[in-house]
Amino acid sequence: MRQGATPETQAALAERYLRFAQIEAEGHSPLYTDWARHVAGSARALAFLGELPPDRRQPNLFFAALRLVGGLPRTEAAFDDVLTYKADAIAAVMRTRRTQTNEPGRCACLLPLLARLDGPLALIEVGASAGLCLLPDLYGYDWGRAWLDPPVGAGAPVFPCRVNDLAPLPVHHPEIVWRAGLDLAPPDLEDAGDVAWLEALVWPDQTDRLARLRQAVAVARQEPPPVVAGDLTRDLEALLAQAPADARLVVMHSAVLTYVSDPDARADFARLMRSRDLHWISNEAPGVFPDHAKGLTPRAGKFLMALDGHPIAWTGPHGQSLDWL
Ligand SMILES: C[S@@+](CC[C@H](N)C(=O)[O-])C[C@H]1O[C@@H](n2cnc3c(N)ncnc32)[C@H](O)[C@@H]1O
Structure with a gap:
C-alpha cells in the first residue's frame, strides 16, 4: 500500500463508492453502478483514490476524469487497464478539475x-x-x-x-x-x-x-x-x-x-x-x-x-x- 491510503481510508472509500452505487447510480447509470461496485472491491482503485486530497475522491469526479482520459471501459479488466496505464493523467485531471456539472x-x-x-x-x-x-x-x-x-x-x-x-x-x-x-x-x-x-x-x-x-x-x-x-x-x-x-x-x-x-x-x-x-x-x-x-x-x-x-x-x-x- 502506498503512502496516503491507510486501511481506514480505504474502508471509508469503499463504503462511499458502494453507497454511490446503491443510492445515486442504480437505476440511472448501469455503467457507473458497475464501476462504483468494482472500485469498492478493488485495492488498486482504493489506493489510487487514497493518494488524492480528501476533497478530490468523489465518484463523479473520478469517473468523469477516467472517461476523459480513457474512454468508456466496459469490463472490469478494461477499467483496471485504464487505471494502471493512465493513473497519472487521471489524477492530474482530478486535482485540477471540479465537479461543476452545468445542467x-x-x-x-x-x-x-x-x-x-x-x-x-x-x-x-x-x-x-x-x-x-x-x-x-x-x-x-x-x-x-x-x-x-x-x-x-x-x-x-x-x-x-x-x-x-x-x-x-x-x-x-x-x-x-x-x-x-x-x-x-x-x-x-x-x-x-x-x-x-x-x-x-x-x-x-x-x-x-x-x-x-x-x-x-x-x-x-x-x-x-x-x-x-x-x-x-x-x-x-x-x-x-x-x-x-x-x-x-x-x-x-x-x-x-x-x-x-x-x-x-x-x-x-x-x-x-x-x-x-x-x-x-x-x-x-x-x-x-x-x-x-x-x-x-x-x-x-x-x-x-x-x-x-x-x-x-x-x-x-x-x-x-x-x-x-
Ligand atoms: C454542480 S455545479 C452547478 C452549476 C449550475 N448551477 C447548474 O445548475 O447547472 C456547482 C457550481 O458551483 C460552483 N461553486 C461552488 N462553490 C462556489 C462558491 N463558493 N462560489 C462560487 N461558485 C461556487 C462550482 O464551481 C460549480 O461550477
Missing part, C-alpha cells in the same frame, strides 16, 4: 417560477458553472400538458420535465433584460477542453441529456452568458451593485450551496439574500437550507425549490420533474 435542464423547473415574478428581470446566478442556466428564456420546454417553443428557433434544446397538476406553466418566456453569473472557476465554452469536461460530467448512459447539453452550449456560444470568477461568499455584493435599477433583481442558485460546507457562510449568504430588495430562488437538496423544508416530508433524491425562503416545489435534480406544492 441547463434545470431551467424547466426554474422558468415557471421566474415567469410568475413581475418583470423585466435582472438575473444573477451564483455557482453558475459555464452559465447555461442563465439562458432560460432561450430554451424550449416540454412539460407534457404544455409546451413552450424556443424563441431562437431550430437547434435550441427543448427540455422535457414531468409536472404535477398544481404547477403553473407559463405560455410566454419571462423578459430577462440583464444577466450575470458568478463561479469559482467558470468553464470557457470556447475552450474545447472545458467543454469536453462538461460533457464528461454527464453520465454515460444519459445520451439525450448530453445531446441537449450540446444544443445549449451552441445557444450559449451565440449569446454568451457573462460569468465572472469569484466566490459567492465574498464577491456577490459587487455583482449585486452592477444590476440595473429598473429591473426586478433575482438571485438564483441550483446545486451550489451544498458545496459551501461552512454553516456560518451559508447562513451569512441567506441573511444577505433576505436583507436586500431582490427575489431569491434556491434549488438545492433540502438539507442545505433546513428552514426552507420545515414541515415538509423530504422526497428521496429531490431538490427543494424555494422563493424568498418559502418552499415552492420539489424538483428533479437535473430538472426532470417539477412537483409544485
Whole structure:
C-alpha cells in the first residue's frame, strides 16, 4: 500500500463508492453502478483514490476524469487497464478539475417560477458553472400538458420535465433584460477542453441529456452568458451593485450551496439574500437550507425549490420533474 491510503481510508472509500452505487447510480447509470461496485472491491482503485486530497475522491469526479482520459471501459479488466496505464493523467485531471456539472435542464423547473415574478428581470446566478442556466428564456420546454417553443428557433434544446397538476406553466418566456453569473472557476465554452469536461460530467448512459447539453452550449456560444470568477461568499455584493435599477433583481442558485460546507457562510449568504430588495430562488437538496423544508416530508433524491425562503416545489435534480406544492 502506498503512502496516503491507510486501511481506514480505504474502508471509508469503499463504503462511499458502494453507497454511490446503491443510492445515486442504480437505476440511472448501469455503467457507473458497475464501476462504483468494482472500485469498492478493488485495492488498486482504493489506493489510487487514497493518494488524492480528501476533497478530490468523489465518484463523479473520478469517473468523469477516467472517461476523459480513457474512454468508456466496459469490463472490469478494461477499467483496471485504464487505471494502471493512465493513473497519472487521471489524477492530474482530478486535482485540477471540479465537479461543476452545468445542467441547463434545470431551467424547466426554474422558468415557471421566474415567469410568475413581475418583470423585466435582472438575473444573477451564483455557482453558475459555464452559465447555461442563465439562458432560460432561450430554451424550449416540454412539460407534457404544455409546451413552450424556443424563441431562437431550430437547434435550441427543448427540455422535457414531468409536472404535477398544481404547477403553473407559463405560455410566454419571462423578459430577462440583464444577466450575470458568478463561479469559482467558470468553464470557457470556447475552450474545447472545458467543454469536453462538461460533457464528461454527464453520465454515460444519459445520451439525450448530453445531446441537449450540446444544443445549449451552441445557444450559449451565440449569446454568451457573462460569468465572472469569484466566490459567492465574498464577491456577490459587487455583482449585486452592477444590476440595473429598473429591473426586478433575482438571485438564483441550483446545486451550489451544498458545496459551501461552512454553516456560518451559508447562513451569512441567506441573511444577505433576505436583507436586500431582490427575489431569491434556491434549488438545492433540502438539507442545505433546513428552514426552507420545515414541515415538509423530504422526497428521496429531490431538490427543494424555494422563493424568498418559502418552499415552492420539489424538483428533479437535473430538472426532470417539477412537483409544485
Ligand atoms: C454542480 S455545479 C452547478 C452549476 C449550475 N448551477 C447548474 O445548475 O447547472 C456547482 C457550481 O458551483 C460552483 N461553486 C461552488 N462553490 C462556489 C462558491 N463558493 N462560489 C462560487 N461558485 C461556487 C462550482 O464551481 C460549480 O461550477
